[in-house]
Amino acid sequence: MSELIEKNIATTVGGDESLLVSQSEESIVTFDDLGLSKEVLRAVHDLGFESPTPIQERSIPVVLSGKDMIGQAQTGTGKTAAFSLPILSRIDCKKSCIQALILEPTRELAIQSAEACQSFSKYIKDFRVAPIYGGASYENQIRTLRHGAQVVVATPGRLIDLIERGKVDLSSLSFMVIDEADEMLRMGFIDDVDWILSNTPDSRQTVLFSATMPPVIAKIAKNHLTEPVDVRIESKTTTATTVHQRYWIASGAHKIDAMTRILEVENYDAVIVFVRTKTDAEDVSNKLMARGLACAALHGDIPQRQREKIIDRLKAGHLDIIIATDVAARGLDVDRITHVFNYDIPYDAESYVHRIGRTGRAGRTGEAILFVSPRERRALRLIERVTGQKIEPMQMPSVADVNKARLENFKNQVMETIAEGNLEMYEEVISELLSDDSIEVETLCAALAKMVQKDGTLLLDDSKPEPRMRTFDDDNYSERGQRRGLPSAEAAPLREYPDMAMVRFRVAVGRKDGVKPGQIVGAIANEGNIESKFIGEISIFDTFTTVDLPDGMPKDTMHILAQARVCGRPLDLRLYTAEPPRSRGNRDRNRKNDRFGDDKFDRQGRHSGKDFRKFEGGSRGSRSDRRERLDFGSDRGRLKRGDKGSKSGFRSSFSGRREGF
Numbered sequence: 001m002s003e004l005i006e007k008n009i010a011t012t013v014g015g016d017e018s019l020l021v022s023q024s025e026e027s028i029v030t031f032d033d034l035g036l037s038k039e040v041l042r043a044v045h046d047l048g049f050e051s052p053t054p055i056q057e058r059s060i061p062v063v064l065s066g067k068d069m070i071g072q073a074q075t076g077t078g079k080t081a082a083f084s085l086p087i088l089s090r091i092d093c094k095k096s097c098i099q100a101l102i103l104e105p106t107r108e109l110a111i112q113s114a115e116a117c118q119s120f121s122k123y124i125k126d127f128r129v130a131p132i133y134g135g136a137s138y139e140n141q142i143r144t145l146r147h148g149a150q151v152v153v154a155t156p157g158r159l160i161d162l163i164e165r166g167k168v169d170l171s172s173l174s175f176m177v178i179d180e181a182d183e184m185l186r187m188g189f190i191d192d193v194d195w196i197l198s199n200t201p202d203s204r205q206t207v208l209f210s211a212t213m214p215p216v217i218a219k220i221a222k223n224h225l226t227e228p229v230d231v232r233i234e235s236k237t238t239t240a241t242t243v244h245q246r247y248w249i250a251s252g253a254h255k256i257d258a259m260t261r262i263l264e265v266e267n268y269d270a271v272i273v274f275v276r277t278k279t280d281a282e283d284v285s286n287k288l289m290a291r292g293l294a295c296a297a298l299h300g301d302i303p304q305r306q307r308e309k310i311i312d313r314l315k316a317g318h319l320d321i322i323i324a325t326d327v328a329a330r331g332l333d334v335d336r337i338t339h340v341f342n343y344d345i346p347y348d349a350e351s352y353v354h355r356i357g358r359t360g361r362a363g364r365t366g367e368a369i370l371f372v373s374p375r376e377r378r379a380l381r382l383i384e385r386v387t388g389q390k391i392e393p394m395q396m397p398s399v400a401d402v403n404k405a406r407l408e409n410f411k412n413q414v415m416e417t418i419a420e421g422n423l424e425m426y427e428e429v430i431s432e433l434l435s436d437d438s439i440e441v442e443t444l445c446a447a448l449a450k451m452v453q454k455d456g457t458l459l460l461d462d463s464k465p466e467p468r469m470r471t472f473d474d475d476n477y478s479e480r481g482q483r484r485g486l487p488s489a490e491a492a493p494l495r496e497y498p499d500m501a502m503v504r505f506r507v508a509v510g511r512k513d514g515v516k517p518g519q520i521v522g523a524i525a526n527e528g529n530i531e532s533k534f535i536g537e538i539s540i541f542d543t544f545t546t547v548d549l550p551d552g553m554p555k556d557t558m559h560i561l562a563q564a565r566v567c568g569r570p571l572d573l574r575l576y577t578a579e580p581p582r583s584r585g586n587r588d589r590n591r592k593n594d595r596f597g598d599d600k601f602d603r604q605g606r607h608s609g610k611d612f613r614k615f616e617g618g619s620r621g622s623r624s625d626r627r628e629r630l631d632f633g634s635d636r637g638r639l640k641r642g643d644k645g646s647k648s649g650f651r652s653s654f655s656g657r658r659e660g661f
Contacts, residue, residue: 105189295322502550
């Protein structure tokens with residue numbers, strides 16, 4: 001173990017791509033090499049992950065050794081697995097006391113880390129994780145703790161409240177993780193972190209992760225960590241200027257639709273699509289083949305002989321699309337690759353650089369297209385910052401563009417078939433059909449053209465709404481680009497339900513209040529009992545926010561939402577009329593944000609059903625406890641222990657969300 005630690009510390013990721021590839025091919029580290037428990041390894045393999053990211057490779061042996069550690073790595077590098085996998089490997093599930101505490105700055109990150117722990121512990125008997133964060137019911141969280149949990153994932157504010165109430169016992173704590181320490185500092189939680197560390201056993205092992213190391217965080221590390229090992233992942237790579245980089249905001253199944261449409265229009269020779277896991281490689285490959293595209297999956301479970309055949313077919317032009325993991329693509333050098341798709345945003349900027357380096361080589365131009373979900377904005381900006389290049393939003397090809405390309409392709413296929421010859425047998429059949437004077441030549445040709453279409457249609461329906469180009473540059477403005485003046489009073493249609501009538505509303509909290517989109521979504525979803533998938537466009541301004549909701553909202557729901565509080569203010573929900581808002585006077589712009597807020601959310605809800613209201617029973621609870629009711633009110637829509645599939649579970653399933661890995 002000590003040799004592995006020495007090998008992995010004091011190394012830098014970056015530099016020349018060819019050097020990195022050659023080194024990787026000599027010795028590729030896998031999760032099997034890191035000393036994890038067999039139960040955790042089994043779960044990792046089930047999830048389809050092949051090799052650790054740099055921060056995982058270097059951190060896991062240190063955490064397993066029991067040493068304190070300071071990890072410096074950017075967001076999106078896989079830090080969640082870097083601390084959760086070794087901790088889960090050492091947890092004693094025969095004890096029901098709290099053995100590990102993971103501190104996260106936001107509710108969203110706490111949920112992600114809890115989900116990751118749940119996924120990685122699927123084969124650990126009697127393991128329980130308790131997510132503790134603001135905006136949810138105290139009673140349910142206390143009940144979860146009372147039943148026993150070995151790992152607690154918490155935001156600082158709610159954790160301190162529960163400690164002061166005597167509901168959290170940290171006397172048996174063995175492992176302590178402070179994640180995103182610089183974000184804790186930015187959000188004003190660093191004093192809370194210091195207090196929590198001071199109220200935990202000195203014998204604990206402490207791991208601190210931070211993208212930067214400002215003096216305040218360095219002081220906390222000095223005061224609370226014992227001879228920590230410093231694990232640092234530095235970035236020194238840039239992308240080739242010959243690669244045109246674009247992104248499209250999409251998540252889940254929308255990625256397949258987007259990629260299929262892009263491939264129909266883009267003039268490509270060969271394409272490599274990068275995914276995170278071998279399971280994803282097979283899944284994406286199967287979906288593309290079902291849509292008539294010839295492709296092959298390339299991942300670590302593919303035998304070497306078959307891998308060589310796939311690459312030979314790609315080089316020879318017999319295969320045009322490869323779906324690959326990072327491990328499988330190492331050493332892959334095919335000149336005819338013109339397009340690289342990042343189906344999943346990579347864990348770190350270096351991986352992105354090496355992925356898109358498969359195209360635009362030797363002075364040739366290449367295209368790199370990145371799919372980004374709404375909550376991955378920070379990861380996108382990190383890539384831009386590290387590479388020093390702007391990734392521009394792309395315009396999705398229109399129905400007219402696709403239909404034009406399909407017609408052109410159809411014409412080319414017909415001309416190629418004529419040029420190949422050997423049509424005598426078919427000419428006899430056609431002559432026989434045309435002997436019937438009731439059949440026109442054009443009608444016969446149209447019938448034959450229809451026969452060759454697998455789904456019976458050649459052209460797309462142009463009556464459906466086009467997907468709008470969405471960017472991360474105009475979040476505080478209407479997507480119609482009204483950067484000056486007031487936003488439009490016209491609501492934007494929902495992407496998944498374009499036929500649903502929407503209305504634009506105004507709520508009386510804005511940027512001056514420190515409000516985040518996730519807080520507004522949570523308040524409307526929980527207080528109004530409206531599924532998040534039916535909450536549309538949100539635009540935040542200085543003193544108010546606009547939000548699009550389905551038409552026909554009942555009066556009682558309007559009344560409830562008008563009284564709901566976010567950031568200490570009532571929403572005062574009402575129809576938006578584009579009239580100037582009333583002045584609220586000079587307010588303190590630097591007012592500290594509410595402890596329970598978060599700055600991330602995914603508008604793509606995963607609930608089912610046509611009705612935008614969730615008819616679930618249960619009381620809304622008392623309003624007497626302001627801290628509990630400040631942001632999101634009741635606990636409906638949150639995870640309850642033992643409930644894995646109902647609408648009262650997490651908004652995303654444990655297995656479906658891997659960004660934190």
